[in-house]
């Protein structure tokens with residue numbers, strides 16, 4: 719297991735709102751090279767869990783093991799990507815991808831070749847010198863993806879990275895994400911509230927529910943790799959999507975509060 723969540727739990731202590739139990743203890747082994755999605759409606763603790771795995775947020779209880787060692791903070795072996803690309807608007811595409819090297823105190827020129835190679839991989843070579851404002855949302859996310867991949871992470875953590883993109887662009891990005899991570903053996907933990915996206919991409923779909931946030935089921939996805947978009951046409955695909963949705967609905971009716979689930 720490259721990552722192991724060992725009874726990881728989180729309660730936020732707030733002024734005024736009291737304690738918020740964001741996450742009940744989660745037990746989750748993540749095999750090296752696997753793709754794991756966390757799905758569930760807003761407020762079920764997806765971002766909380768991802769930030770704990772990233773070492774950005776300390777859990778209230780439990781621990782995260784990364785390569786067998788307790789995680790104490792952010793690791794350079796993990797890359798993280800958010801819903802918005804968070805690019806510096808005054809820097810070119812290439813200079814944005816170069817940024818982490820500078821932050822790590824690496825000589826930027828030592829990264830030049832690898833940055834060029836990564837931009838080529840994500841199809842942005844012709845835009846190396848463009849400014850982010852001249853790129854579409856999908857292309858900006860490609861830059862953000864290049865910016866993590868250039869540093870060869872072992873683990874890629876993604877928090878609804880394609881949530882702001884239109885359906886067509888999102889599908890294209892999904893196919894591309896598989897092409898860029900699977901052969902490289904990168905482990906991916908991917909947050910989404912889109913059920914079919916989760917089933918298409920993942921080896922394992924972790925279903926979560928809110929109030930309080932917790933894991934309510936883990937569904938294994940048996941499709942072979944490499945996957946192309948046409949796996950969505952298989953009956954097994956439809957059945958798995960349905961299974962995830964049922965698990966979400968069951969929890970929703972139990973809590974009596976409607977959950978916001980899109981894209982299923």
Ligand SMILES: Nc1ncnc2c1ncn2[C@@H]1O[C@H](COP(=O)(O)OP(=O)(O)O)[C@@H](O)[C@H]1O
Nearest residue numbers: 730732738740759760761762763764765766767
């Ligand atoms: N910094 C914080 N302080 C207090 N409560 C928080 C904080 N961050 C998140 N929460 C609460 O924790 C719960 C889980 O939030 P979050 O992890 O953002 O869920 P998701 O990403 O699934 O939408 C929600 O009830 C949210 O309001």
Ligand SMILES: [Mg+2]
Nearest residue numbers: 764765766877
């Ligand atoms: Mg979130």
